[in-house]
Structure formats: C-alpha cells, structure tokens
Amino acid sequence: MLNKTLRTRLSFQLPRLIMLIVLMAFMGAGLSGQGFNANDLSRLRSSDISDAQLQTIIDRGEQEGISATEAINLAKARGLSPSVANELLKRAETLQSQADKPVVSQQRLRKELVPAKIADAANLSDTLVAEEMVGPQIFGSSLFGNRQSIFEPAMNIPTPLNYVLGAGDELIIDIWGATTNFYQLQVGNEGSVTIDNVGPVYVHGLTMEEAEAKIIEKLKLLYRGLRSGQADQTTYASVSLGRVRSIQVTIIGEVKTPGTYTVSSLSTVFNALHSAGGPGKIGSYRQIELIRDNRIHAVFDLYDMLLRGDQSGNLRLNDQDVVRVATIKNRVEVAGHVRRPALYEVKDDETLAQLIEFSGSFNDSAYTRQVKLIRNSETERMLITVPRSEFDSFLLTNGDVVQVDKILDRFSNRVTIEGAVWRPGDYELTEGMTLSQLIALAEGVMPDVFRGRGVINRLSDNYDFRVESFSVDKLLAGEYDLALKPEDHVIIRSIHDMREERTIQIGGEVKNAGLFQFREGMTLEDLILMASGFKVSASEARIEINRRILGEAAPAKRGTKLAETYVFGVDRKLTLNDEAKTFELRPFDQVYVRPRPDYQVQRSVRIEGEVLFPGEYTLSDRNERISDLIKRAGGLTDEAYIKGATMLRQSLQLSRVETEVDLGMDLTVEKPKSNENFVGIDLDDILASPGTEDDLFLRPGDEIRIPSELQTIRVSGGVLREAEIRYTEGKNLKYYVSRSGGYTQSARKGRAYVLYANGDVETKGSFLFFSSSPKIEPGAEIVVPEKVEVGSLSPGERISILSTVVSMAAIVITAISRF
Incomplete structure (x- = not known):
C-alpha cells in the first residue's frame, strides 16, 4: 500500500519536475549566449537578467504550471546565490503585480489572438x-x-455569413437532443478539421454557412437522429465560430x-x-x-x-x-465662421458648396452672401471673391484658402427709445415709421414725463452723431411728428431725472436720525414719525428747522444770511402743537431735536481699598468731591494708608495729565500713554479741609484707591540690582540705593527722583555746594535715570564731516575774496 501511494505521488509530481527542468533549461538557454552554464548558475547576478528576459521566463513557467518560487528554488539547486535568488524573486513579484489585470472568462465567448x-x-x-x-x-x-x-473589431458578435474560414480558425460543434456531444476544433494548416469517428473535413475557403452544411452532412453518418428538416429528427447540431485566426x-x-x-x-x-x-x-x-x-x-x-x-x-x-x-493631391483650408474650420482634402470635381458641407456649413454669425478665396498662381497669390450663386459650380485647386467672414455688428432696421416710457428698448423700424408710432409701441409715456423737450441721437450720412430736439408736449398733442431713421436713439426724460435728488435730514434726539427722501406735503410730524419718534431725552421746548436759502438768480449783491431757522416746541407728552402740525417741510431742510438741558444718564465712580463700603457709586451731584465719596463709603478703616491714596482718571476725561520730570539737558522720562492716568492727591489735607482746591471734583469713571499700610521701598533704574527694600523710618535715598548694590557706571546720580505712592514726584535739590534728597515714605519708588549712550564716530564719518567743513570754509573764503 505504501509503495502504491509513493508511486502515485511520484507519478503526480514527475510532470511538474520535468517542467521545472525544462524551464531551467530554457533559462540556461537564454543565458548561454551571455557566457553562463545552465548547470552552474553560481556566477549569475540579478543585473545579468533583464526585465524582458525575466518576464519571458515567468510567462513560460505559467504556461507550464510552474510558479516563480519553484523556478528560483531549482535555480538555487544549480548554484544560484540565495541573495541573487531573493532579488530575482522580488523582481518577479513586482512584474507580476504590474501585469495582473482582472480577466473575465467566458467559456463559449469568441477570443481573438493578441494582435501584434x-x-x-x-x-x-x-x-x-x-x-x-x-x-x-x-x-x-x-x-x-x-x-x-x-x-478594434467586435469579437462577440454573430458570425458573418460571408466570413471565409482559414487555417487557425476555431469551430465549435454543439450536438444535443437524443445524443449530446461537443467539439472544439481548430482548422489546421492543411485547411481541414478532424472530427472523431468521422475524419477530416476540408473547410478552407468556405463561408460559415457552407462549412456548417458540409460538417452536418458528415455528422449524419455518425448520428442517425440528425435529420435536418424531417419529422423524425431527434438529434440537433449547430456549428459556430470560436476563436478567430x-x-x-x-x-x-x-x-x-x-x-x-x-x-x-x-x-x-x-x-x-x-x-x-x-x-x-x-x-x-x-x-x-x-x-x-x-x-x-x-x-x-x-x-x-x-x-x-x-x-x-x-x-x-x-x-x-x-x-x-x-x-494627398488636393488640400484646401476653410477658415473663419464655419462650424468645423480645418484642412480638407478635395477631389478634382468637388465644388465649393461640397467643401462648405464638409466643414459643417456656416455658423450662426457667418456672412453667407459671398466668401473670399486665396489661390496660389504660378508666380504669386491672388484673391477671388465667390458669390453665393457660384458655390455649386466653383471648382477648388490645391492650396486654396477659403475665408468666411462675420456679418456686420449693426442693425439695418433698429430704433431705440429710453427714458420715461413704459417699455423702453429696441424696436423694429418699419417703412414710414414716425416718432409718435414708436412711443405708441412703447406703451406711451409715463405720468412724470418731462414735457419740455426730448432729443433724438441720429446717425448722419458720414456716421457721425447729431442731435435733433422735439417738444414732447406738442408731439403728444399731435401738433407735429418726426420720421425716424435707422439707429435713431430717442431719449425722453422724467421730471425726476431733471432735478437734484430731494432729501431731508433729521438729527438729535430721535431714534433713527439720518437722511430721508423728501415727499410733497411732508410735515414735521411726518418726518419725526419716519425717524421712529422721539427719544426720552428729547427737549419738549425746542425743535429747530434750518432751511436752505435759494436766493435770486441775479441779485445786485450777495446777502449775508446763510439759512432760515424755525423753532417749535412740544408739550411734556412729546406731541406737536398746532403750528408744528401745519408747517410743511421743503427739500433739503435740516431738522434737529435738542436734548433736555438737565437730562443725564446715571454715571458712576468707584472707590477701592481701605473704606468700610468699597464699590461703585453713582454721582448724585455735578459738584461731588473726593471727600463726599469717602463719606458715602463709610469713611476709612484703621488700616488705611492715607499717604498712598491715588485717583485714576480716564484719559478721555483728562487728556492733559502727563508726568514729565526734567532731568537736565534734553533727557526727559517718558512713560507710555494708557487709557488711565494717575492723579496725585493728598488725602490727609482733603479730609482735614474738605471743599478746598485739593479736594477735586469727581468725574464719571474716576476711581479712588486707598491702600493698606505699605512697608517697602522700590529702587529701579541705574542701580546694580533693582529690588523691593523694607522701609526703615528716617533712612534717606542714599541708604536704599546702597541696599540695591549702589549706582551703575551709567547712572545719573544727581538726577535721581522719588515717585510717591499717591503719584507725586520729587527730585533731588541743590543749592550752591549743598544738595538735598527727597523724603522717603512707605510705598515710594526711587528711580535713578541712566545716561543715554552715544556711539563714537567711525574714522570714515569723521573724515566725511571734516571734508564737509573744509569745503564750506573754502566756499566762504572764495565768496569773501570776491567782494
């Protein structure tokens, strides 16, 4: 049993082994021309095999049922290096992945040999x-x-009856009924197909119809039931064309x-x-x-x-x-306004009309009355104009160029009307058409037509425009009429077109102030209604109207009055009185509703820090002062540091507050501007003497800050180390500077100043040989200015300045010597 199984496996694998050997022999044969031995591939490199050779080996292997991996393994057995084998395998996989395409296989579809x-x-x-x-x-x-x-020719179609068979064609014979069979036969080189138990049948040179009849006659000898057209027929057969040659x-x-x-x-x-x-x-x-x-x-x-x-x-x-x-014998060109301009080949007897038909005929904008043709003579070129009547008889020669022009961009019978008519636009000019008829075609004039004058822009004989005027009123009354000409442009204006746009303006205490269109009969009440009514702040006693003065056309002298002013009042309910109701406005009037003098929107100030009730407070009086606000806040707490109190005022309220400390020469300390400005106050004096000039009036947005007790002094500027130093009572400026490491080399010692917690600034003073330092208080900042570094001149700059000075001196000396 084991021997039988082994023999079975060997019998199954033997053909594949034979195919592998054949494939490697093919590979060796393909490489033998390059000096390689098919039995010894140890010297073979991947670069020695081109992609085309590798693809040929793969195709041959696929035909024999051998994969690329199997072929490479056999090549290894013949001495091929593993690295070369792996590289060849990767190249083979790449070629296969590029060549893989979806294939639709149908058993009975006709196939074509790959044309090459x-x-x-x-x-x-x-x-x-x-x-x-x-x-x-x-x-x-x-x-x-x-x-x-x-x-490409369609392959899967019914076989043409007149198709002539030849060597390489494939015939499919299908038999069904009492007996079934199927033949797939190829016409051999001798021109015949061989049917089992029937023999060869010669079909070369026969049509499909003739070949089918001949084959079925031969099959009748083998299949008794194959009796075409008889009642006892039990077997049927058909012959069709499979793969064509x-x-x-x-x-x-x-x-x-x-x-x-x-x-x-x-x-x-x-x-x-x-x-x-x-x-x-x-x-x-x-x-x-x-x-x-x-x-x-x-x-x-x-x-x-x-x-x-x-x-x-x-x-x-x-x-x-x-x-x-x-x-080619005769080739002509068709250019211009045809549907398919190109170069066309014409025969000797073909005419211009046939050429225009070749080009798809004229397009929509072509000038068809005649065409221009450029023809080459023996010595030069010439221009021929061919009228439409000769298109059918005009013969063409090689090198002709047919040019089809475009129709003119103008109208032969157009008139235009615009302006105050119901249907402005272009109209057809008929024979004898008049201006009144054109107005009637435009559905007549509008009610706001300007009746004094209308104009016609008319094209003269030399194609220059001239103007003809007419009276619209007389024309409409039928007193006279005007004959129209091609391209006449009639303009009838509206009275609104003839005057400046009329507007009226309202501003002040109304909801929607602005510019409005003037309407006849408009009153002050109507305009206020269009502006969505009064605001709450509107004054009930003063509405002012300013009217434009038109003046005389030719006065003896110019007047001094610029406008006429009218003033109206309203009651508390903001309703107009009788005089205002009957007052009609005129174009370009300017109406202004004044606010109530005492109307105020609530505005507030803020106090923060060491008071009993810090927060935001609404100003109750225009003359409210700092002391009043502290009282309203419940007074100061025991921890309040009075000398450090400051006030912040918005820059819009106080645009002039700046702090500049003169340090001598041109050096000034400048601080970047912000929306908030510190105002120095002496809260101790304010609380001791309320209402004095130190007790400032409050303005909306002011903020009072009262800190708790401060215990440090800040030193900045020209010192070795900027620092916050604990305050020690009785110590002077020099003490705190020394605690910060002392002055730097660029420090301006004599210009040091002190910025106190309340915003005040005090500089060092000097008298004769004596100098005094500002008093140091808790929360103060000592600022030591630094010298501005001025770079020294380079040698080139010095030479340039010296040459300039010498030149100027020479000019001055020369000028003096001439006097």
Whole structure:
C-alpha cells in the first residue's frame, strides 16, 4: 500500500519536475549566449537578467504550471546565490503585480489572438504619440491622434455569413437532443478539421454557412437522429465560430507607422489603418487602396465614413492584404465662421458648396452672401471673391484658402427709445415709421414725463452723431411728428431725472436720525414719525428747522444770511402743537431735536481699598468731591494708608495729565500713554479741609484707591540690582540705593527722583555746594535715570564731516575774496 501511494505521488509530481527542468533549461538557454552554464548558475547576478528576459521566463513557467518560487528554488539547486535568488524573486513579484489585470472568462465567448505588429516597428498602441499640428488641423486627424480611442473589431458578435474560414480558425460543434456531444476544433494548416469517428473535413475557403452544411452532412453518418428538416429528427447540431485566426496585413504609404501587422481576421481596412496611427501629414484620407493578389481590390474613402457613416468601402481584410495610403493631391483650408474650420482634402470635381458641407456649413454669425478665396498662381497669390450663386459650380485647386467672414455688428432696421416710457428698448423700424408710432409701441409715456423737450441721437450720412430736439408736449398733442431713421436713439426724460435728488435730514434726539427722501406735503410730524419718534431725552421746548436759502438768480449783491431757522416746541407728552402740525417741510431742510438741558444718564465712580463700603457709586451731584465719596463709603478703616491714596482718571476725561520730570539737558522720562492716568492727591489735607482746591471734583469713571499700610521701598533704574527694600523710618535715598548694590557706571546720580505712592514726584535739590534728597515714605519708588549712550564716530564719518567743513570754509573764503 505504501509503495502504491509513493508511486502515485511520484507519478503526480514527475510532470511538474520535468517542467521545472525544462524551464531551467530554457533559462540556461537564454543565458548561454551571455557566457553562463545552465548547470552552474553560481556566477549569475540579478543585473545579468533583464526585465524582458525575466518576464519571458515567468510567462513560460505559467504556461507550464510552474510558479516563480519553484523556478528560483531549482535555480538555487544549480548554484544560484540565495541573495541573487531573493532579488530575482522580488523582481518577479513586482512584474507580476504590474501585469495582473482582472480577466473575465467566458467559456463559449469568441477570443481573438493578441494582435501584434511584426517587422521592425514597436508596439504602436503604447508608443505612438499624436503629432501636434502647427496651424489648422487636418480634418479626421483627431480620430487617430487620440490614443485612448479604441477601434478594434467586435469579437462577440454573430458570425458573418460571408466570413471565409482559414487555417487557425476555431469551430465549435454543439450536438444535443437524443445524443449530446461537443467539439472544439481548430482548422489546421492543411485547411481541414478532424472530427472523431468521422475524419477530416476540408473547410478552407468556405463561408460559415457552407462549412456548417458540409460538417452536418458528415455528422449524419455518425448520428442517425440528425435529420435536418424531417419529422423524425431527434438529434440537433449547430456549428459556430470560436476563436478567430490572426492574419498578417502590410500597411504602406503615407501612414505614421508603416509595417506589417498581425490583426484579427475580422479586422477591416479602418482597423488596420488605426493600428498604424492613421495617415501622416501628407497622407490621403480619400485614396486608401486595398491591394489583394497584387492588384487594387478596392479604394476606401474615409470621408464617406466620417461625414456620412457609410462603411461600404470599409472591407474586411484577408491574410497577406496590403493597405496603401496614397499621397494627398488636393488640400484646401476653410477658415473663419464655419462650424468645423480645418484642412480638407478635395477631389478634382468637388465644388465649393461640397467643401462648405464638409466643414459643417456656416455658423450662426457667418456672412453667407459671398466668401473670399486665396489661390496660389504660378508666380504669386491672388484673391477671388465667390458669390453665393457660384458655390455649386466653383471648382477648388490645391492650396486654396477659403475665408468666411462675420456679418456686420449693426442693425439695418433698429430704433431705440429710453427714458420715461413704459417699455423702453429696441424696436423694429418699419417703412414710414414716425416718432409718435414708436412711443405708441412703447406703451406711451409715463405720468412724470418731462414735457419740455426730448432729443433724438441720429446717425448722419458720414456716421457721425447729431442731435435733433422735439417738444414732447406738442408731439403728444399731435401738433407735429418726426420720421425716424435707422439707429435713431430717442431719449425722453422724467421730471425726476431733471432735478437734484430731494432729501431731508433729521438729527438729535430721535431714534433713527439720518437722511430721508423728501415727499410733497411732508410735515414735521411726518418726518419725526419716519425717524421712529422721539427719544426720552428729547427737549419738549425746542425743535429747530434750518432751511436752505435759494436766493435770486441775479441779485445786485450777495446777502449775508446763510439759512432760515424755525423753532417749535412740544408739550411734556412729546406731541406737536398746532403750528408744528401745519408747517410743511421743503427739500433739503435740516431738522434737529435738542436734548433736555438737565437730562443725564446715571454715571458712576468707584472707590477701592481701605473704606468700610468699597464699590461703585453713582454721582448724585455735578459738584461731588473726593471727600463726599469717602463719606458715602463709610469713611476709612484703621488700616488705611492715607499717604498712598491715588485717583485714576480716564484719559478721555483728562487728556492733559502727563508726568514729565526734567532731568537736565534734553533727557526727559517718558512713560507710555494708557487709557488711565494717575492723579496725585493728598488725602490727609482733603479730609482735614474738605471743599478746598485739593479736594477735586469727581468725574464719571474716576476711581479712588486707598491702600493698606505699605512697608517697602522700590529702587529701579541705574542701580546694580533693582529690588523691593523694607522701609526703615528716617533712612534717606542714599541708604536704599546702597541696599540695591549702589549706582551703575551709567547712572545719573544727581538726577535721581522719588515717585510717591499717591503719584507725586520729587527730585533731588541743590543749592550752591549743598544738595538735598527727597523724603522717603512707605510705598515710594526711587528711580535713578541712566545716561543715554552715544556711539563714537567711525574714522570714515569723521573724515566725511571734516571734508564737509573744509569745503564750506573754502566756499566762504572764495565768496569773501570776491567782494
């Protein structure tokens, strides 16, 4: 039993081993030309095998059922290096992944042998690139220039009855009924198919219809029930074409890629021509010859298919046919306003009318009365004008250029009306048409028409515009009329167009102040209503109206009055009195509603720090002072540091407050501006003497800050270390500077100053040989200014200044010497 199993496995694996050996022999044979031994692959490198050779080995292995991995393993057994084997395996996997494409397999679908061009030309479908034409395109060239278009013969169609069988075709014989069978036979080189138990049947040169009849007659000898057309028929048979054979055709002449091609036997002249890239630049599209048995079998005119879809001349090819594209004889250009401007090939007897038909006829804006044609003579060019009546008889020659012009951008019978009519626009000018008839076509004039004058912009004989005026009022009354001419432009204005836009303005204490359109009969009450009424702050006693003074057209002298002013009052309920109700406004009036003098929106100040009730307080009086606010806040707490109290005032309220300390020369301490400014106050004096000049009046937004007791002194500026130092009573400025490390080299010792907690500033003083330092209090800051570093001049700068001074001195001396 074991021996039987072993023999079975060996019998199953033996063919595969044989195929592997054959494959490696094939590999060795392919490499033997490069100096390698098929039995010794130890010197083989990956670079010695090209991608094409590797792909050929893979394809051969797939045909024999051997994978790339199995082939590489066998190559290792023959001495191939493992690293080279792995590299070859990776390359094989890459090639396979690039070549993998989804394949739809259908058992009974007709298949075509892969067409391939033989001879010296490369694969056209991959390498042929459409040539870019400079200038006008050749009609039909885009059909061959777009390589994405596929014009291959349809394979899965019913077999044509006139299809002639030949060697390489595959016949499918299907038998069903009382007896079933299936044959898939290929026509051999001798022209016959061999049927089991029947023998060879010669079908070469027969059509499918003839071959089917002949084969079924032969099958009747084998199947008794196969009696076509008889009542006792029990077996049926059909013969169809499976895989078609490939044929070789030669394409010559003026094509882009001439040569010999392998194509399907169902291919036509056009299929072969498309495979070769189509006619070249001087190739004919209308003289494509099919040469069979050394004589011209047919001539294919590609224009018949392109323009009319007629494929009667697109014949099916036979093996060894020759397709020849002749050189073009007559080519003309159609340019301008046609639907398909291009270069066209014409025959000797074709006319201009046929050429215009080739180009898709005239487009919508073409001038069709005549066309211009440029023709080459033996010595020069000449211009020919061809009228429309000669299109059908005018013959074309090689090199003609047909130019179709555009119609003029003008109207022969147009008049236009605009302005105060109901339907302005363009109208047809009929014979004898008048201005009143045009106004009637425009549905008449509007009620606001300006009746004094209208104008007609008329085109004169020399194509210059001139103006003709008319009275609209008299025209409408029928007193006279005007005849119209082509391109007349009638303008009738509205009274609103003839005057300045009339507006009226209201401002002040109304909800929506602004500019409004003036209306006749508008009163002050109407305008206030349009402005959404009064605000609460509006004064009940004063509404002011300022009216424009028009003046006289030609006064003796200019007046001094600039406007007329009217003032009206309202009651407490903000209703107008009778005089205001009857007062009519005029265009350009300016109305202003004044606010109540005592109307105030609540405004507040704030106090923070050491008071009993800190927070925000509303000002109750215009003359409320700092002392009043402290009283309202419940007074100071026991921890309050009075000397450190400060007041912050918004910059909009106090735009002049700045702190500048003169330090001598041009050096001034400048602090960046902010929205808040510190105002120095002496709270001790304020509380001791309320109401004095130190007790400032409060303004909205003010903020009083009263800190608790401060215990440090800050030292900054020109010291070695800026620091916060504990306050020691009785110590002076020098003490705190020394506690900060002393002065720096750039410090201006004599200009040191003290900034107190309440915002006051005091500088060091001097008298004769004596100097005094400001008193130091808790919370103060000692600021030591630093010298401004001025860079020294470079040698070049010094030379430049010296030369300037010398030049100026020379000029001065020269000027003095002349006097």
